[in-house]
Amino acid sequence: MNQRLAGCACAALLALPLAGCGNDDVKVYKVAKADDSTPAPNAAPAAAPGEMGVPPAAAQPGGPQLKWTLPDGWTSKPAGEMRLASFSAPGKNGNTVDISIVPLPGMAGGDLNNVNRWRGQVGLDPISEDDLPKQGQPVTVGDSQAVLYDLTGTPAATGGMSSIATGADGKGRILAVGLHREDMMWFFKATGDDDSVGLQKDNFISFLKSLQFAAPDASAALPADHPPIGADAATPPMAGQSLPPMGGDAPAAAPAGSLPTWTVPTAWTSEAPSAMLLARFTATENAAKADITVSSFPGDVGGLLANVNRWRRQISLPPLDDAGLAAAVTSLTTSAGPASEVDIAGTDPKTGQPAQLVGVILPLNGQTWFYKLLGDATVVGHQKADFLQFVQSVKY
Amino acid sequence: MFLERLIKFFASLRLTVVCLGFGMLLIFTGTLAQVPLGLYQAQNEFFRSFFVYWQPTHSAWKIPVLPGGYLLGGVLLLNLVAAHSERFSLSRKKAGIWMIHFGLILLLLGQLLTDMLAHESSLHLRVGEARNYSEADRAFELAITDVTDKDADKVVAIPERLLLKQGTVNNSQLPFAVRVDKFYANSAVTNQAAAGYEAAGVNAGFGATGIWLKSEPKETDMDLRDLPSGIIDIVTPSGSAGSFMISAYFGAAQQFTTGGRTYTMMLRMERFYMPYSLRLLEFKHDVYKGTDVPKNFSSRLVLDRPQTGEHRDVLIYMNNPLRYDGVTFYQASFDQDDGGTILQVVHNPSWITPYLACFLVGAGLITQFLSHLIPFLKRKRTL
Numbered sequence: 001m002n003q004r005l006a007g008c009a010c011a012a013l014l015a016l017p018l019a020g021c022g023n024d025d026v027k028v029y030k031v032a033k034a035d036d037s038t039p040a041p042n043a044a045p046a047a048a049p050g051e052m053g054v055p056p057a058a059a060q061p062g063g064p065q066l067k068w069t070l071p072d073g074w075t076s077k078p079a080g081e082m083r084l085a086s087f088s089a090p091g092k093n094g095n096t097v098d099i100s101i102v103p104l105p106g107m108a109g110g111d112l113n114n115v116n117r118w119r120g121q122v123g124l125d126p127i128s129e130d131d132l133p134k135q136g137q138p139v140t141v142g143d144s145q146a147v148l149y150d151l152t153g154t155p156a157a158t159g160g161m162s163s164i165a166t167g168a169d170g171k172g173r174i175l176a177v178g179l180h181r182e183d184m185m186w187f188f189k190a191t192g193d194d195d196s197v198g199l200q201k202d203n204f205i206s207f208l209k210s211l212q213f214a215a216p217d218a219s220a221a222l223p224a225d226h227p228p229i230g231a232d233a234a235t236p237p238m239a240g241q242s243l244p245p246m247g248g249d250a251p252a253a254a255p256a257g258s259l260p261t262w263t264v265p266t267a268w269t270s271e272a273p274s275a276m277l278l279a280r281f282t283a284t285e286n287a288a289k290a291d292i293t294v295s296s297f298p299g300d301v302g303g304l305l306a307n308v309n310r311w312r313r314q315i316s317l318p319p320l321d322d323a324g325l326a327a328a329v330t331s332l333t334t335s336a337g338p339a340s341e342v343d344i345a346g347t348d349p350k351t352g353q354p355a356q357l358v359g360v361i362l363p364l365n366g367q368t369w370f371y372k373l374l375g376d377a378t379v380v381g382h383q384k385a386d387f388l389q390f391v392q393s394v395k396y
Numbered sequence: 397m398f399l400e401r402l403i404k405f406f407a408s409l410r411l412t413v414v415c416l417g418f419g420m421l422l423i424f425t426g427t428l429a430q431v432p433l434g435l436y437q438a439q440n441e442f443f444r445s446f447f448v449y450w451q452p453t454h455s456a457w458k459i460p461v462l463p464g465g466y467l468l469g470g471v472l473l474l475n476l477v478a479a480h481s482e483r484f485s486l487s488r489k490k491a492g493i494w495m496i497h498f499g500l501i502l503l504l505l506g507q508l509l510t511d512m513l514a515h516e517s518s519l520h521l522r523v524g525e526a527r528n529y530s531e532a533d534r535a536f537e538l539a540i541t542d543v544t545d546k547d548a549d550k551v552v553a554i555p556e557r558l559l560l561k562q563g564t565v566n567n568s569q570l571p572f573a574v575r576v577d578k579f580y581a582n583s584a585v586t587n588q589a590a591a592g593y594e595a596a597g598v599n600a601g602f603g604a605t606g607i608w609l610k611s612e613p614k615e616t617d618m619d620l621r622d623l624p625s626g627i628i629d630i631v632t633p634s635g636s637a638g639s640f641m642i643s644a645y646f647g648a649a650q651q652f653t654t655g656g657r658t659y660t661m662m663l664r665m666e667r668f669y670m671p672y673s674l675r676l677l678e679f680k681h682d683v684y685k686g687t688d689v690p691k692n693f694s695s696r697l698v699l700d701r702p703q704t705g706e707h708r709d710v711l712i713y714m715n716n717p718l719r720y721d722g723v724t725f726y727q728a729s730f731d732q733d734d735g736g737t738i739l740q741v742v743h744n745p746s747w748i749t750p751y752l753a754c755f756l757v758g759a760g761l762i763t764q765f766l767s768h769l770i771p772f773l774k775r776k777r778t779l
Contacts, residue, residue: 025555026553026554026558027537027551027553027555028550028551028569029553030548030551031541031548031551031669032549113605117602117604302590305591
């Protein structure tokens with residue numbers, strides 16, 4: 001009897017772990033259309049969990065900060081996980097225009113790629129670099145100047161894949177602005193059917209003008225004692241333990257609370273760092289200026305060659321190969337060991353003026369630290385010694 | 397005959413000693429393995445497995461070198477049940493022994509159930525914000541949402557585990573199949589051709605104008621997590637509706653239209669929906685007077701359940717979680733500006749088992765002790 005009992009128990013126990021293995025089910029559910037104007041619990045039926053409004057990324061600590069004045073009739077919408085903010089504006093025939101603000105660290109892609117992507121979304125053929133300047137119109141975005149692209153087309157022309165709402169005539173329209181600002185690429189878009197977007201174009205332009213960029217609280221990038229999500233786990237695409245070279249400067253900041261100490265040269269002015277930087281300073285001489293930035297993030301960030309080439313692109317220099325890299329890099333002794341130093345001269349792609357970049361890359365305890373002095377060639381030349389002394393003064 | 401030998405083998409005390417010995421070795425090596433593998437991978441390879449494998453360098457072969465946690469736990473459980481059945485008869489005198497053993501069995505089974513059924517996630521709320529879902533800390537899902545209807549969206553969420561198998565996913569709720577051509581559990585993405593990266597070669601969505609990706613080793617650092625990327629094809633009955641790159645680097649949804657319906661698609665942290673919502677009213681971060689030393693963290697929330705009309709305030713603070721509807725919400729962390737809270741959300745259907753097991757073992761020990769003490773005292777009195 002005992003043996004039977006034991007035998008049955010053995011069989012049951014053996015079957016138990018096997019029965020529980022695997023949980024690869026696809027989940028299917030309905031969610032109510034989000035409405036962030038009243039982020040109260042929605043009335044989704046019991047079997048259909050409802051989706052609540054996602055918090056505006058602007059409200060998230062450490063995220064890029066932006067203020068604006070909404071034109072009449074515009075209403076806020078849930079921001080979404082990438083959008084800093086979303087709005088809806090009334091269009092024609094009961095249609096709406098979707099307005100979005102998306103800040104991307106690094107993932108800039110270049111103006112031509114962005115414009116061609118937008119063109120593709122409304123079914124227009126890509127254009128060449130030469131045609132790009134003819135496409136846009138100047139527009140003011142806060143205190144910056146940018147280019148507004150007004151693109152109208154038939155989205156259905158792109159192989160049945162459409163991300164733009166269209167009117168009865170099948171035409172969709174995009175108003176899009178890409179703004180490079182510090183180490184971020186800001187995308188502002190209004191999309192909808194042709195007539196509705198046309199109706200809101202002036203409002204969109206005045207909205208862009210009303211924008212005010214504010215420095216985020218970099219120290220609040222993430223809670224120091226965040227649960228397993230991890231100290232670098234900002235919402236993608238800000239997350240990323242080893243981001244490769246992208247269009248902009250090195251994104252991602254070091255974990256909160258891990259700032260080293262350093263001695264800042266007296267001639268430098270401390271500036272509010274962007275979300276991706278740990279510290280930022282400027283040095284000015286007459287009207288000329290140079291920026292000094294400090295950033296750090298996990299991993300090798302693509303390696304020395306990729307990062308040096310990323311810096312070279314920033315001053316319009318062609319990339320190096322391994323052999324060229326060896327000649328371009330010198331060693332700099334720091335308090336945490338030897339670092340790689342580059343000193344390169346090129347031209348500022350925006351102004352065409354001579355520019356110089358002195359950069360130091362220091363791998364340390366699984367992080368890579370980036371120190372960069374970039375700006376007017378004369379100012380950089382004068383500040384180089386102070387900059388290197390600053391880097392050497394850092395205590396980790 | 398065979399069954400008897402089998403029972404004898406499983407009831408053997410030698411087996412217990414061997415299992416305990418392997419258990420010690422497993423814990424020792426598993427702990428050391430956390431250095432190169434990281435906590436999660438070491439857990440999976442050493443403790444959530446039947447065997448621990450060793451893979452020689454440059455070889456596709458995997459050689460089992462140690463029994464894994466599941467195997468050891470399972471054999472120990474069998475050993476306990478078999479030994480108990482063989483050696484102890486059900487009698488009043490042995491009631492304490494029965495209770496102790498049953499408590500141990502319950503403890504082992506409870507841990508197995510916890511491992512298989514429990515899941516943990518996080519709920520991040522800013523003050524004033526409400527949500528009715530929590531998000532996994534590491535697992536991703538591909539959420540394909542039909543946004544065509546005005547009233548509600550229909551979501552089909554494909555777990556990362558399925559995407560990693562790189563097959564074709566069919567679901568009756570989708571008029572197309574999702575063919576996963578590539579999927580990397582951890583990846584790097586760039587928008588410029590670079591050494592070591594492969595062109596995604598997709599013709600729709602974010603990567604259509606050129607994007608490159610590469611597989612990266614799984615992240616072992618506790619503070620970091622993997623960022624997966626992949627390439628999928630939307631296969632309709634009339635052919636491909638486009639190939640897309642999906643990536644955790646894309647924080648926004650990609651949109652496409654097929655068969656007259658509009659869908660969005662996004663690789664996002666796996667979501668766990670609840671039939672109620674929590675709204676953060678206030679987060680408090682108290683410190684000891686005159687210092688920055690934290691004294692208490694507390695979150696005051698409103699729990700809303702429209703289906704039952706339940707609407708009440710709840711207070712969650714350290715060591716005082718909210719237990720509701722089979723889910724426990726712990727105060728786990730907070731935003732540095734004190735404007736938001738992070739709750740750890742634990743769904744563990746077998747949470748009661750360790751309490752019951754400890755109670756049974758304790759009661760069994762007392763019973764067994766008393767069953768000897770009382771006769772002893774009686775005997776003494778008669779002397």
